[in-house]
Structures are given as C-alpha cells and as structure tokens.
Amino acid sequence: MGVFLLFQLFFTIAIISFSLHFFSTLIFSCWVLPIRAYNKIKKNGFTGPIPSFPMGNITEMKNSMNINVSSSLNVISHDIHSTVFPYFARWQKSYGKLFIYWLGTEPFLYVAEPEFLKNMSAGVLGKSWGKPKVFKHDREPMFGSGLVMVEGDEWVRHRHVITPAFSPSNLKAMGSLMVEPTTKMLDQWATLINSGYPEIDVEREITTAAGEIIARTSFGLSYQNGNKVFEKLRAMQITLFNSNRYVGVPFSKWMCPKKNLEAKRLGKEIDQLLLSIIDARKKSLDIGTSTQKDLLGLLMEGSLIDGRSGKSLTARELVDECKTFFFGGHETTALALTWTLLLLAMYPDWQNQLRDEIKQVIGDGEIDFTKLADFKKVNIFTISIYLDIYLY
Numbered sequence: 001m002g003v004f005l006l007f008q009l010f011f012t013i014a015i016i017s018f019s020l021h022f023f024s025t026l027i028f029s030c031w032v033l034p035i036r037a038y039n040k041i042k043k044n045g046f047t048g049p050i051p052s053f054p055m056g057n058i059t060e061m062k063n064s065m066n067i068n069v070s071s072s073l074n075v076i077s078h079d080i081h082s083t084v085f086p087y088f089a090r091w092q093k094s095y096g097k098l099f100i101y102w103l104g105t106e107p108f109l110y111v112a113e114p115e116f117l118k119n120m121s122a123g124v125l126g127k128s129w130g131k132p133k134v135f136k137h138d139r140e141p142m143f144g145s146g147l148v149m150v151e152g153d154e155w156v157r158h159r160h161v162i163t164p165a166f167s168p169s170n171l172k173a174m175g176s177l178m179v180e181p182t183t184k185m186l187d188q189w190a191t192l193i194n195s196g197y198p199e200i201d202v203e204r205e206i207t208t209a210a211g212e213i214i215a216r217t218s219f220g221l222s223y224q225n226g227n228k229v230f231e232k233l234r235a236m237q238i239t240l241f242n243s244n245r246y247v248g249v250p251f252s253k254w255m256c257p258k259k260n261l262e263a264k265r266l267g268k269e270i271d272q273l274l275l276s277i278i279d280a281r282k283k284s285l286d287i288g289t290s291t292q293k294d295l296l297g298l299l300m301e302g303s304l305i306d307g308r309s310g311k312s313l314t315a316r317e318l319v320d321e322c323k324t325f326f327f328g329g330h331e332t333t334a335l336a337l338t339w340t341l342l343l344l345a346m347y348p349d350w351q352n353q354l355r356d357e358i359k360q361v362i363g364d365g366e367i368d369f370t371k372l373a374d375f376k377k378v379n380i381f382t383i384s385i386y387l388d389i390y391l392y
C-alpha cells in the first residue's frame, strides 16, 4: 500500500510539473517573448498599429478587407495598393513608409521605402539573409526544403546546383515547351471571340496556361505521372489559399485541421509521384537514354556531374525544388501577365505599337522563341511589365 501511495504521489507531482512547465513555456513563447520583441522594436524607433493577443493585427486587417472589397468592385484604379491592402494604405498614412505590424504573435516589417531596402541589403551576402520561421510551418507542404525556404550554406549549395540549369541555352530549350500551351490558349480565345462570346476570364485562363507551362518546364507533363502531379499541385494551392489563414497565431494549424490534413495528404501524394518520376529518370540516366530538358532533368544531370564534388541534390531535395519552382513561378508570372494585359487594354495606343513591333519581328508565322532576341531592348511589352510590377 505504502509503495502504491508513493507511486501515486510521484505520478501526481510528475503531471503537475509537466503541466506547469508546459503552461509556463506557452506563456513565455506566446506572450512574454512577443511583448519583449514589441518593446525592443519600439525602443528602436519603429511604430505601427497596436497588436492584440493572440491575433496581432489580423482582425483589423480582415475587417478592413470586408469594407473595401464591396466598395471597390468594378473600378479600375492604378492605386491597387489601397484596394488590395486597405489596411497597409491606412497604416502608411498614420505611421509612414516603414512600420511594424503583427500577424498573431509575429512582428513583420512593412517597407515601402526603396532607399531603406538598398541600405539594408548593401554588403549583405545572399546567404546571410534569414527567412521567417513562421512561413516555414505554413508553407511546408508547398516548398518543403526548396530554395525559398533553405538558408545559409544550404541555400548556397542549392543555388550552386540550380543556377547552371538557367543558362541561356537551357532557357532556349525550355522556351519551346512554353509555346504549345500559349498557342492553345490564344487559339481558344480566338474561337471564343469569333463565335461572339462576350467575356473571357483572362486571369483564370492565363493562370491555367502558366500552371501548365511551369509544370512542363519543371518536371514534364507527358512523362508518366507528370499530369497527376500537376493536378494535385493545383489542388493543394487551392486548399491552402482558398481558406482563412492565421499565419503567426499560436496553434493556428489547429484552427483549420481539415484544410491542413488535406494539404498534408496531397503533399505526400505529390512527393510519392515526383519520387517515382525521379526514380524512372534515374534509371534512364543510368542507361544513358534520358533527354528531358526540363528543370528536373537538368538538375539530375547537374547533380550527377557535381555529385562527384559532393554538391548534388538528393531525391528528396529534387522533389522540393520541383514544388518550389511550380509554386514560385506559377501565379507570379500569371498575375504579372494579367495586369500587363489590363494595362494594354486600358491604353490602346500602346497595344497598337506593341502589335506592330511583334508583327515586325515574328511576322504572321508561328511564335518562335529564338526570335525573342530580335525585339528591341526596351519595347512596349517590357515597359508594360515593369510598369505593372511597379504599380501593382
């Protein structure tokens, strides 16, 4: 009996100590540390909206979105910043071009001051830039340990293997993979317009075509499971971004457990499929028959050459880079092109000049990647893209 009581006492003390440790760690990391960070930031002269626990400024951000979206529909304005980020525009008026805002218990620095960025980055090696841990968690299923996520020497190693894949001759070879989906999309538009169809959802069309292009150029579509990977990557993107996200809020991953489980499940399936593609390609490489000139093929060849000096990527890392390039190069390009087309639609003069320039270079023939170099260095399209990135 005495032994049983002793055991019970020991067990109770262990549970109490564990709970105390757990709660004190929780309070320290979710409350004390953010308050310390807040005071330190304030002491260094940065101001910003006052955060509340545990949401930071997220509630305010969400509320101002609800007001703004309904009031700004159907209005084309170059002041896209205050339409898309009304809270940033408001805070900029109050706190200037540099301020701190909070996502949950994580502080973020808002910078709309190019000089500040220039000074900050001057003399700092790429590998010394840290990456926010808070995104690592949130975006793990998308990027894994790909370039966007890795830091320091690991980042250097990945860059060392990846950079040669983007040589001019490789880009030229990838260019031919881009022509088919683009031509298909434009032909569909022509058919729709000729049949009197009044409306084309340009953003959706371009996003789909860009997805296909980036999938072809990253890991190939025709090759075995490429198509399945593409579909699942799109599904994961929709799952992760079509729901409320509470980045930085403690335990936020438990707020949308269904979404997170679904993303994890898709992530695993994508990894398996990509691993099977890599496996099959390795076998082809071993017998010297692989001629795939997409990013995966180039990285695998590069790894094979560089592997001798210990600078290769593992199969797992190749999988993560394929996902990284898909997500990194997909909507970024699609949205840049969509806004560029909007600008061109708003300024028919530019449109006419651009059309004339394209006709001069390409003529009425097929789009040919090799002719890109014949465009003037600064053409209307380049100007539109720069303007679009600057404005939007």
Ligand code: HEM
Pocket: 147, 148, 159, 324, 325, 328, 329, 330, 332, 333, 336
């Ligand atoms: C208009 C189009 C694009 C824009 C505006 C854009 C923007 C950016 C930005 C701002 C970063 C820095 C992100 C960070 O460090 O957190 C970045 C990095 C990156 N982007 Fe893009 N991007 C575009 C197109 C692309 C394309 C087409 C690809 C792939 C083919 C791509 C792949 C990447 C990768 C891999 C990184 C990480 C680079 C590194 O850390 O070394 N991006 N991009």
